[in-house]
Amino acid sequence: xxxxxxxxxVDYTGRLTAHLPLATRLLIVKxxxxxxxxxxxxxxxxLNWMSPPCQLKVVDRADVEDTADDPTDxxxxxxxxxxxxxxxxxxxxxxxxxxxxxxxxLEDTSVELGIDPGLQKDGVEAHLQALxxxxxxxxxxxxxxxxxxxPTAIGPVDILARDxxxxxxxxxxxxxxxxxxxxxxxxxLDLLNRDPLLAPVRGMFAAQAIKPQAKVLAHDxxxxxxxxxxxxxxxxxxxxxxxx
Amino acid sequence: xxxxxxxxxVDYTGRLTAHLPLATRLLIVKxxxxxxxxxxxxxxxxLNWMSPPCQLKVVDRADVEDTADDPTDxxxxxxxxxxxxxxxxxxxxxxxxxxxxxxxxLEDTSVELGIDPGLQKDGVEAHLQALxxxxxxxxxxxxxxxxxxxPTAIGPVDILARDxxxxxxxxxxxxxxxxxxxxxxxxxLDLLNRDPLLAPVRGMFAAQAIKPQAKVLAHDxxxxxxxxxxxxxxxxxxxxxxxx
DNA sequence: GCCTGAATTTCGACT
DNA sequence: AGTCGAAGTTCAGGC
Numbered sequence: 001x002x003x004x005x006x007x008x009x010v011d012y013t014g015r016l017t018a019h020l021p022l023a024t025r026l027l028i029v030k031x032x033x034x035x036x037x038x039x040x041x042x043x044x045x046x047l048n049w050m051s052p053p054c055q056l057k058v059v060d061r062a063d064v065e066d067t068a069d070d071p072t073d074x075x076x077x078x079x080x081x082x083x084x085x086x087x088x089x090x091x092x093x094x095x096x097x098x099x100x101x102x103x104x105x106l107e108d109t110s111v112e113l114g115i116d117p118g119l120q121k122d123g124v125e126a127h128l129q130a131l132x133x134x135x136x137x138x139x140x141x142x143x144x145x146x147x148x149x150x151p152t153a154i155g156p157v158d159i160l161a162r163d164x165x166x167x168x169x170x171x172x173x174x175x176x177x178x179x180x181x182x183x184x185x186x187x188x189l190d191l192l193n194r195d196p197l198l199a200p201v202r203g204m205f206a207a208q209a210i211k212p213q214a215k216v217l218a219h220d221x222x223x224x225x226x227x228x229x230x231x232x233x234x235x236x237x238x239x240x241x242x243x244x
Numbered sequence: 245x246x247x248x249x250x251x252x253x254v255d256y257t258g259r260l261t262a263h264l265p266l267a268t269r270l271l272i273v274k275x276x277x278x279x280x281x282x283x284x285x286x287x288x289x290x291l292n293w294m295s296p297p298c299q300l301k302v303v304d305r306a307d308v309e310d311t312a313d314d315p316t317d318x319x320x321x322x323x324x325x326x327x328x329x330x331x332x333x334x335x336x337x338x339x340x341x342x343x344x345x346x347x348x349x350l351e352d353t354s355v356e357l358g359i360d361p362g363l364q365k366d367g368v369e370a371h372l373q374a375l376x377x378x379x380x381x382x383x384x385x386x387x388x389x390x391x392x393x394x395p396t397a398i399g400p401v402d403i404l405a406r407d408x409x410x411x412x413x414x415x416x417x418x419x420x421x422x423x424x425x426x427x428x429x430x431x432x433l434d435l436l437n438r439d440p441l442l443a444p445v446r447g448m449f450a451a452q453a454i455k456p457q458a459k460v461l462a463h464d465x466x467x468x469x470x471x472x473x474x475x476x477x478x479x480x481x482x483x484x485x486x487x488x
Numbered sequence: 489g490c491c492t493g494a495a496t497t498t499c500g501a502c503t
Numbered sequence: 504a505g506t507c508g509a510a511g512t513t514c515a516g517g518c
Contacts, residue, residue: 039360
């Protein structure tokens with residue numbers, strides 16, 4: 001990994017065209033050749049970047065414009081033109097280009113990091129689904145689980161259950177309930193209700209938080225909404241597991 | 245901005261729980277207190293991070309465990325326990341926590357960057373929409389623009405146009421055409437067709453690339469698909485502007 | 489301010 | 504390898 005702090009301007013051409021005016025920034029060149037351009041703010045997203053696989057070519061201004069002209073003949077370059085080194089980064093597959101022109105290099109260090117063991121995660125949607133499946137009775141007395149990831153032609157339904165009356169319920173689980181989740185559940189319900197062995201199937205939209213628009217659309221389509229409390233579900237689960 | 249290269253382990257608790265085992269990484273502390281943990285690979289996303297607004301507290305091991313015990317009495321610490329400095333970063337609003345334990349510091353530099361003028365973009369969906377609106381006749385002879393961002397109760401339709409027969413066409417534009425774009429257009433069409441002054445309104449799904457599943461769904465609902473060539477549209481636009 | 493939709497999204501799982 | 508859905512998404516624009 002190479003870390004450079006420099007006054008630089010940046011141009012990107014690929015999916016879109018973008019330009020960064022001259023300013024002091026952090027440039028990171030990773031082992032795979034990828035380049036990140038960071039400012040001293042924003043969030044984790046760089047101002048500009050090139051993803052791997054790509055190749056970096058460094059060009060020194062002196063090597064390019066080493067003419068025999070008398071320097072006194074040259075007009076003073078504009079600040080934007082007064083670079084000393086240029087990085088040309090080209091994406092190996094898409095051909096996207098990133099050009100960094102360095103004007104003044106304030107820091108330049110390289111360091112060997114080695115491969116990273118990687119991040120271990122816990123507590124996302126898959127976990128919510130497992131917890132709700134294991135505690136399906138929190139949705140109502142005498143509810144029972146049919147199965148998780150119930151397969152259909154257009155994809156698996158998160159949870160299929162039966163309510164106290166034995167009616168089938170298709171449950172769509174999201175961390176955050178938004179309108180597209182309701183659309184997804186609607187497609188499942190359309191399909192499931194064509195199956196005479198299952199029909200009538202009603203829908204339930206379950207999420208840690210559901211946006212008002214999603215609630216309105218769900219209600220309009222006769223889909224119930226329920227807010228999940230991850231900590232509470234985990235608490236129930238822990239309490240149950242302690243019984244054994 | 246502070247740049248630290250160090251052997252470290254990281255723990256995050258917030259929306260989820262995550263852990264990074266001991267390894268050598270780059271740590272970036274930005275002016276707003278935000279912290280990024282980068283490895284020498286992956287893409288622009290850090291392995292872990294804390295977004296602003298947040299506060300960083302640095303704790304030295306020596307200050308915490310400065311006991312009077314005879315050092316020979318202490319059992320040799322496990323590698324994971326053998327840290328020399330700890331960073332506690334707490335998000336000001338959500339309370340999310342990031343803990344970085346530094347074991348060996350290989351680099352530690354600070355640099356003043358100042359505020360960044362920011363990225364200038366070109367060629368995103370808004371631009372596509374403007375270009376297509378200005379060149380609506382590329383969709384068919386004698387087509388005409390009704391208006392961009394045609395307002396409805398559930399949001400604005402990207403473009404409303406009339407075809408050669410005077411029939412109304414609602415156009416949904418995406419950079420990449422996917423299934424939710426078709427769903428969106430379907431909702432607009434349902435609504436627009438309830439308006440006797442407009443009905444019948446047909447739909448057109450326009451994107452630089454449309455996924456097969458989206459095409460199938462669009463076709464199934466009688467929605468036409470069209471692939472937009474951004475460079476060609478821009479070319480037409482440039483050519484037209486040169487006429488004046 | 490919240491809310492909504494796009495993103496050079498990136499990332500992971502599954503087909 | 505392609506496709507699809509989620510993300511501690513982040514980001515920009517509208518109300």
